[in-house]
Amino acid sequence: MREVFPEPAAELIFLLEAEGEPELAASVHDLRLVGECGCRDDFCQSIRTSDQPRGQPYGSGHRNVSLSPAEGMLILDVVDERIVYVEILFRPPMRRRVAPE
Structure with missing residues (x-):
């Protein structure tokens, strides 16, 4: 994600x-982008950082971590102390880093 x-x-x-949440903070360095939310709401830029589970959403070991950004909302889905989804709502568009040529 950070690249x-x-x-x-x-x-x-x-x-x-x-x-x-220092352990979760350290794990951000290794988060991978698996997919976008797909809801197509113009206020949502949420991303999956893990494959989505089948059946019931997440199950045991799941918790939400609500953060307090200066603008919008950031809510993390954490399963077994691993960030699996980053909910990004009502925020300015994220800019992708462009790879150098």
Whole structure:
């Protein structure tokens, strides 16, 4: 994630550390982008960082971590202390890092 969206990744790390979640903050360095939300709402830029489970959403070991960004909403789905989904709502469009030619 941080190679594609470095600013949002840095913000996640900062907010998680401020929230007392140092282990989750450290895990942001290794988050991979699996897919976009797909809801097509213009206020949503949420991303999956893990394959979606079959059947019931997430099950045991799941918790939400609500962060307090300066703008919009950031809510993480965490399963067994691993970030599996980053809900990104009502925020300015994220800019992808462009690979150098």
